[in-house]
Amino acid sequence: MNRTVIITGASRGIGRAIAIRFAASGCNVIINSVNGGEKLEETAELCQKAYQKAVSPNTAVTSCSTPSVLPIQGDVSDPSFVRKLIAEAHDRFGRIDVLVNNAGISFVGLIQDTDDLIWQKIINTNLSSVHYCTREVIPHMLKEKHGHIINISSVWGNIGASCEAAYSASKGGINAYTKAAAKELAPSGISVNAIACGCIDTDMNKCFSSEDLTQLAEEIPVGRLGTPEEIAEMVYSVSNLPEYLTGQIITADGGWT
Ligand SMILES: NC(=O)c1ccc[n+]([C@@H]2O[C@H](COP(=O)([O-])OP(=O)(O)OC[C@H]3O[C@@H](n4cnc5c(N)ncnc54)[C@H](OP(=O)(O)O)[C@@H]3O)[C@@H](O)[C@H]2O)c1
Incomplete structure (x- = not known):
C-alpha cells in the first residue's frame, strides 16, 4: 500500500526535494505552500516525473499503485x-503516515529591529504551524497506532545565531516541541524527530552575497553548503x-557546529 505523506512548504527548496524523494518511492504526497501557483504545480510535475523514472525497468519501486500528488495552497x-x-x-x-513540518521563513x-509583526510572523509560521499540523494529524495516526512526524529545524535552534533571535527562538521551540511530542506520542506508536539543518543551498540564503556564502562554505568542514536533496534523503x-528512534534532534550541518 502507498504511504501518504504531507509536506508543508513544498513549492521550492528543501520541501520540494522532500516531496520528490517520497514520490519517487511511490508515496502519495500532499504538497502545500502559502502562495501555491506555478511553483507548487511545478513540484507536483517533478514528483510525477520522479516516480515514473523510479519505476522504469531495472529499478526497485514496483510494489505499489501509481501514487497521487495533491497540491493544496494555504498558510500553515x-x-x-x-x-x-x-x-x-x-x-x-484515508490515512496519513508521515507529516513533514517544513514550511519556514527567516x-x-x-x-531592536524585530518589531511585533516580524516576531509574530516568524513564530507563527515556523513554530505555531508545527503545533497546528501535529495536533490535526494525531487523531488519524492514533487510529493506525503508527506515524512519523519529522520537523525541519535549524542549527540556530541548537546554538542561536546573532541577528536571528526570532528565527533561533522559533527553531529552539521546535526542538523542545519535538522532544515533548515524542514523549507524549511514543506509547501510541508515533515517532517525532527533527532534522536541524546547517546552511542549505536554497532561496532562504539568497539574502547573503556570494562572497558571504563562499566564506561560510570555508567554515564548514565538508567544505560546501548542503543540498536540499541531502536533507530529503535524511x-x-x-x-x-x-x-x-524518537525525540531526536538530528543535526545535518556538514560538521559545522
Ligand atoms: N536553507 C537553509 O539554510 C535552512 C537551514 C536550516 C533550516 N532550514 C529550514 O528548512 C525549511 C525549508 O527552508 P528552505 O531553505 O527550503 O526555504 P525556501 O526555499 O525559502 O522555501 C520555503 C518554503 O516554505 C513555504 N512557506 C513559507 N511560509 C509558509 C506558510 N505560512 N505556509 C505554508 N508554506 C509556507 C514557501 O512557500 P512559497 O513558495 O509559497 O512562499 C516555500 O515553499 C524551513 O523551515 C527553514 O527554516 C533551512
Missing part, C-alpha cells in the same frame, strides 16, 4: 487552514526507521 500559520489541509488529505487518501536583523530515511 492559520489554524483554520491547517484543519482543512489535514481533513482534505485524509478524505482523499528574518535577519537586530533584536527525512526519507528517518521515516523508514523503527519507532524506537
Whole structure:
C-alpha cells in the first residue's frame, strides 16, 4: 500500500526535494505552500516525473499503485487552514503516515529591529504551524497506532545565531516541541524527530552575497553548503526507521557546529 505523506512548504527548496524523494518511492504526497501557483504545480510535475523514472525497468519501486500528488495552497500559520489541509488529505487518501513540518521563513536583523509583526510572523509560521499540523494529524495516526512526524529545524535552534533571535527562538521551540511530542506520542506508536539543518543551498540564503556564502562554505568542514536533496534523503530515511528512534534532534550541518 502507498504511504501518504504531507509536506508543508513544498513549492521550492528543501520541501520540494522532500516531496520528490517520497514520490519517487511511490508515496502519495500532499504538497502545500502559502502562495501555491506555478511553483507548487511545478513540484507536483517533478514528483510525477520522479516516480515514473523510479519505476522504469531495472529499478526497485514496483510494489505499489501509481501514487497521487495533491497540491493544496494555504498558510500553515492559520489554524483554520491547517484543519482543512489535514481533513482534505485524509478524505482523499484515508490515512496519513508521515507529516513533514517544513514550511519556514527567516528574518535577519537586530533584536531592536524585530518589531511585533516580524516576531509574530516568524513564530507563527515556523513554530505555531508545527503545533497546528501535529495536533490535526494525531487523531488519524492514533487510529493506525503508527506515524512519523519529522520537523525541519535549524542549527540556530541548537546554538542561536546573532541577528536571528526570532528565527533561533522559533527553531529552539521546535526542538523542545519535538522532544515533548515524542514523549507524549511514543506509547501510541508515533515517532517525532527533527532534522536541524546547517546552511542549505536554497532561496532562504539568497539574502547573503556570494562572497558571504563562499566564506561560510570555508567554515564548514565538508567544505560546501548542503543540498536540499541531502536533507530529503535524511527525512526519507528517518521515516523508514523503527519507532524506537524518537525525540531526536538530528543535526545535518556538514560538521559545522
Ligand atoms: N536553507 C537553509 O539554510 C535552512 C537551514 C536550516 C533550516 N532550514 C529550514 O528548512 C525549511 C525549508 O527552508 P528552505 O531553505 O527550503 O526555504 P525556501 O526555499 O525559502 O522555501 C520555503 C518554503 O516554505 C513555504 N512557506 C513559507 N511560509 C509558509 C506558510 N505560512 N505556509 C505554508 N508554506 C509556507 C514557501 O512557500 P512559497 O513558495 O509559497 O512562499 C516555500 O515553499 C524551513 O523551515 C527553514 O527554516 C533551512
